[in-house]
Amino acid sequence: MTITKSRSKNPKATPVAHPAWDNVLFFGSQEQEGACRIKSLCGEFVGTTGFFRYRSFQSALAKHMAESARQGIPQSQLEFPGSIGAGLASTAMFLEHHGAYSESCAPVRLEGIDIHEPFRDIFLANAYPLQMRHILRSGVKHDVFPERSGLSFFDAFMVASDGYMGLRPDIHRRITYHPSQDFRDFKPDTPFDYVTCFNLLRHLDDRQLRDNVLKILSFAHSAAFFNVADKPDQSSVHKAIENMGYISVNTAQMDGSQRDAMAKRLKPLGLDWLLRHSDIHAAVRPF
Numbered sequence: 001m002t003i004t005k006s007r008s009k010n011p012k013a014t015p016v017a018h019p020a021w022d023n024v025l026f027f028g029s030q031e032q033e034g035a036c037r038i039k040s041l042c043g044e045f046v047g048t049t050g051f052f053r054y055r056s057f058q059s060a061l062a063k064h065m066a067e068s069a070r071q072g073i074p075q076s077q078l079e080f081p082g083s084i085g086a087g088l089a090s091t092a093m094f095l096e097h098h099g100a101y102s103e104s105c106a107p108v109r110l111e112g113i114d115i116h117e118p119f120r121d122i123f124l125a126n127a128y129p130l131q132m133r134h135i136l137r138s139g140v141k142h143d144v145f146p147e148r149s150g151l152s153f154f155d156a157f158m159v160a161s162d163g164y165m166g167l168r169p170d171i172h173r174r175i176t177y178h179p180s181q182d183f184r185d186f187k188p189d190t191p192f193d194y195v196t197c198f199n200l201l202r203h204l205d206d207r208q209l210r211d212n213v214l215k216i217l218s219f220a221h222s223a224a225f226f227n228v229a230d231k232p233d234q235s236s237v238h239k240a241i242e243n244m245g246y247i248s249v250n251t252a253q254m255d256g257s258q259r260d261a262m263a264k265r266l267k268p269l270g271l272d273w274l275l276r277h278s279d280i281h282a283a284v285r286p287f
């Protein structure tokens with residue numbers, strides 16, 4: 001069993017009176033801006049999660065997928081670990097916002113997995129404490145969808161009732177959350193165009209880093225994305241990616257000329273927008 005470790009000390013849990021939260025504690029006080037901590041009562045699983053943690057990246061990828069879908073190219077994304085679904089919900093909101101779900105588009109699939117069933121149950125119940133809205137990063141609260149003047153993301157894509165908020169049901173239905181399982185046992189029928197794996201590697205055994213990265217790459221047809229903060233040892237991630245013959249893109253480690261060279265490689269794939277995201281480490285499959 002994978003054990004994820006808590007890094008903050010003894011914060012107080014806020015009670016959530018919804019059956020889906022019977023097995024999970026919610027800590028409204030955030031240890032990172034824009035995120036809340038959750039802890040499972042059945043096992044040792046803890047996690048930090050929240051809506052729009054990587055909003056500019058999530059929006060850029062969703063925009064790219066929407067543009068491709070408009071050109072008639074079906075799109076698929078695996079986002080994991082799914083936790084309670086706040087990240088998946090954020091991605092789905094951006095896909096809706098960029099028009100990826102419009103009738104004239106080719107199909108767009110968004111799927112998630114997580115090892116821990118009570119987290120998945122919260123996603124299925126689609127019941128999030130209203131407090132999660134209040135702990136959004138300050139910048140997110142008012143500017144996620146600025147062009148929808150007068151409507152915050154909450155009003156446009158989330159609905160509140162009985163003291164909870166949930167993703168609009170028509171958007172929620174677009175997400176497939178697989179039965180809980182260890183990602184190392186996951187065998188998708190076909191690879192996904194894009195895989196986002198945020199905040200997982202740090203919880204796993206360092207000795208298996210290479211194998212874990214390779215497993216994640218095996219899910220991805222076009223590109224896999226990791227968040228830079230997930231692993232202090234970025235050079236090991238970089239090596240594993242390059243050893244598999246993928247292009248390793250980590251803007252934070254590039255100088256100007258390396259960026260220009262990378263832009264030339266990424267442009268034909270339509271992924272040059274990646275260079276604006278220094279918080280993302282990408283593995284891009286060369287074509």
Ligand SMILES: C[S@@+](CC[C@H](N)C(=O)[O-])C[C@H]1O[C@@H](n2cnc3c(N)ncnc32)[C@H](O)[C@@H]1O
Binds near residue numbers: 045047087114184203
């Ligand atoms: C810190 S949370 C990250 C949640 C989300 N990706 C985010 O960034 O908001 C870590 C999650 O990893 C899940 N997890 C840990 N080991 C796993 C494994 N081997 N396979 C799948 N999920 C795992 C935990 O259940 C937990 O939900």
